Amino acid sequence: xxxxxxxxxxxxLYLEGFKYTIIASLIALIASFVLGxxxxxxxxxxxxxxxxxxxxxxxxxxxxxxxxxxxxxxxVAGISGTAAGVLGLTxxxxxxxxxxxxxGIMAVPKGQLEAARSSGLTYGQAMRFIILxxxxxxxxxxxxxxxxxxVKNSSVLGIVAGFDLMYQADLVSxxxxxxxxxxxxxxxxxxxxTVPLSLGVGYLEKRLGKTS
Amino acid sequence: xxxxxxxxLDHLSFLMEGFWVTLKVAFISIVLSFIIxxxxxxxxxxxxxxxxxVLAFIVEIIRNLPLLLIIFFTYFxxxxxxxxxEITSAAIVALTVFExxxxxxxxxxxxxxIEKGQIEAARSSGLNYYQTLxxxxxPQALRRMVPPLVSQFISLLKDTSLAVVIAxxxxxxxxxxxxxxxxxxxxxxxxxxxxxYFIVNYALSIIARKLEVKRV
Numbered sequence: 001x002x003x004x005x006x007x008x009x010x011x012x013l014y015l016e017g018f019k020y021t022i023i024a025s026l027i028a029l030i031a032s033f034v035l036g037x038x039x040x041x042x043x044x045x046x047x048x049x050x051x052x053x054x055x056x057x058x059x060x061x062x063x064x065x066x067x068x069x070x071x072x073x074x075x076v077a078g079i080s081g082t083a084a085g086v087l088g089l090t091x092x093x094x095x096x097x098x099x100x101x102x103x104g105i106m107a108v109p110k111g112q113l114e115a116a117r118s119s120g121l122t123y124g125q126a127m128r129f130i131i132l133x134x135x136x137x138x139x140x141x142x143x144x145x146x147x148x149x150x151v152k153n154s155s156v157l158g159i160v161a162g163f164d165l166m167y168q169a170d171l172v173s174x175x176x177x178x179x180x181x182x183x184x185x186x187x188x189x190x191x192x193x194t195v196p197l198s199l200g201v202g203y204l205e206k207r208l209g210k211t212s
Numbered sequence: 213x214x215x216x217x218x219x220x221l222d223h224l225s226f227l228m229e230g231f232w233v234t235l236k237v238a239f240i241s242i243v244l245s246f247i248i249x250x251x252x253x254x255x256x257x258x259x260x261x262x263x264x265x266v267l268a269f270i271v272e273i274i275r276n277l278p279l280l281l282i283i284f285f286t287y288f289x290x291x292x293x294x295x296x297x298e299i300t301s302a303a304i305v306a307l308t309v310f311e312x313x314x315x316x317x318x319x320x321x322x323x324x325x326i327e328k329g330q331i332e333a334a335r336s337s338g339l340n341y342y343q344t345l346x347x348x349x350x351p352q353a354l355r356r357m358v359p360p361l362v363s364q365f366i367s368l369l370k371d372t373s374l375a376v377v378i379a380x381x382x383x384x385x386x387x388x389x390x391x392x393x394x395x396x397x398x399x400x401x402x403x404x405x406x407x408x409y410f411i412v413n414y415a416l417s418i419i420a421r422k423l424e425v426k427r428v
Contacts, residue, residue, distance in 0.1 A: 063413035064406045065370035068384060072402045075391075148276070155278035159377055166280060173288070180289040187277055187285075194276035 006181045010172045017168030018189050024082060024164060025151045025193075028089035032150070033143075035090060036097025043102050054098070061095035067156055074160045085157035085164070093150050100146060104139035105131065137208045144201035151193050165189055218400035223390050230386030231408055233300075237382065238369040241304050245311035245368070246361075252312060253319025267316075274313035280374050282306045287378040303375040311368050318364060322357035323349060362420035366413045373409075383408060 007014065042054030061069070070088035074081060108131050116126035158166025169186040173179045252271065256264050274282070286309075287302040297305060326349045334344040373384045383405050391401040 059414060059417075060406075060410060063366065063370075063417065064409045065373035065384070067373045067376065068402065068406055068409065071384070071388075072406075075398055076402075152276075152278040155280040156374075158280065166278070166284075169281075169284075178292075180285075180292040183281060183285045183289050187281060190277055190281065191273065195272070198272070198276055 002184060003178070003181050006172070006176055006178055007185045010176070013168045013172055014165075014185065014189060017163065017165035017186075020082065020157070020162065020164040020167075021151070021154050021189075022193070024086050024089070024157055024162065025147075025154045028086050028093060028154070029147055029150055031086075031090040032093035032097055035094035037101055039094060039098035040101035040105070043098065044105060058095045058098050061092060062099070066092045066153055067159065070156050070160060081160035081162040081167075082157060082164075084160055085154065085162040088156070089150060089153060092153070093146060096146050096149075097143065100142040101135075101139055103142075104135040107138050108134045140208060141201055141205040144197065144204060148194050148197050148201065151197070152190070155190075213399050214394065214396035215400045217394070218390065218397040219404070226386050226390065227383065227404065227408070230381060230383040233380065234369070234372050234382040234384075235412075237300065237303050237307070237375070237380065238365075238372045241307035241311060241372075242365050242368055244304070244308045245315050248308065248312040249315025250319050252316035253323065256316065256320050257323040271313045271316055274310060275317065277310075279306070279310045279371055280377065282310050283374055283378060299375075299378055299380050302378060303372070303380045306375075307368060307371060310371075311364065314364055314367075315361065318357055318360045319353075322353040322360075325356055326352055358423045359420050362416055362423075366416050369413060369416075370409065 039054045039057055042050050043058065045051055045054075066088060069092055070085055073079070073088050073091075074084035077084060077087075079087075112130055112134070113126055116130040117123070121129065154164055155166040156162075157164040158170060161167060165186050169182055173182040176182065252267055256267050256271070258264070283303065283306040286306040287297070287299070290297070290302075330348055330352070331344055334348040335341075339347065372380075372382055375382060376385045376388065379385065387401045387405045391397040
């Protein structure tokens with residue numbers, strides 16, 4: 001049976017880790033959404049050079065491990081583990097978000113833009129009122145999935161002393177000489193974050209799927 | 213930055229040894245998790261009472277946990293209840309458990325994406341349940357599953373690097389040993405291992421894209 005005193009005696013450390021995991025994930029989410037949107041726009045821009053930069057970023061970052069990115073930043077930039085983790089997460093996730101956004105925009109039929117333009121809207125208006133509202137519907141579920149991945153991936157902070165849940169788990173298990181129970185409780189903390197998110201994504205997938 | 217020193221023959225062959233471990237562990241885990249994931253996905257698709265629900269529960273839990281936690285758990289926590297594995301097996305077991313859950317979802321949603329009319333048509337033209345699955349549902353579903361399966365395999369290959377936390381002697385681990393000797397080796401090491409991961413994964417993604425185009 002699980003020894004709940006492990007949880008109650010170390011609740012401060014668990015909550016500290018929980019806080020860091022949430023904050024790191026939120027910062028990385030906002031930053032990677034901004035960066036990802038910029039890269040997605042670069043990838044559909046008519047300028048070839050801009051286009052190529054976006055493509056190289058996405059293809060390169062998507063195909064190397066997150067840990068490699070985080071370690072590299074941590075060692076070379078000489079910043080704290082938390083900062084290196086958040087920066088690494090942002091750079092990594094932005095590539096996936098860029099792809100999701102680009103796919104969403106591309107999924108809106110071309111005729112929509114042409115129709116909007118020929119009915120007198122400017123390019124900006126057509127994007128704002130016709131294309132983007134439709135694209136967002138398509139993009140929200142994959143973005144939700146990326147956020148879940150982001151929360152799970154934030155555990156790499158633990159390897160570079162980033163004070164998150166994984167890091168605190170390491171600390172608690174080295175103090176109590178118990179590993180099994182410590183990690184079960186950490187798992188519960190992660191599930192508290194990720195399960196509601198994935199249920200939400202599932203719900204949105206169904207609802208948005210029906211209306212479109 | 214000391215590229216000449218960092219890329220000495222000794223270092224390169226040491227890196228290749230690590231890369232071989234990465235590929236080996238990834239390949240074994242891919243095969244195992246494809247088999248287990250397919251079985252779980254099909255069992256869930258078949259809606260067997262109780263069993264499907266139990267599997268759904270387990271898959272949801274595993275999918276929503278960080279792989280890093282599963283790796284730690286497998287190697288450091290399981291010995292406390294009498295399950296002791298050496299590093300490579302622990303890495304393979306942890307990767308397989310996690311990726312099986314992911315793959316089972318791909319298989320299940322691929323099967324689910326086949327329209328009901330297809331199944332009804334097959335059944336009413338005299339095929340039994342098993343034949344319908346084998347000749348109508350699976351061939352169509354498999355084509356839809358290829359792209360997400362390949363990107364899951366790419367994830368798995370990248371995820372192997374997480375096993376550095378249990379000192380699996382993979383590509384990243386061996387690179388760490390090399391740049392641990394000298395500060396000036398750090399950048400060259402990261403450049404070369406990033407390229408190694410990139411080349412294999414990019415090749416995989418190109419194959420996936422080819423397969424996707426063919427289906428039309």
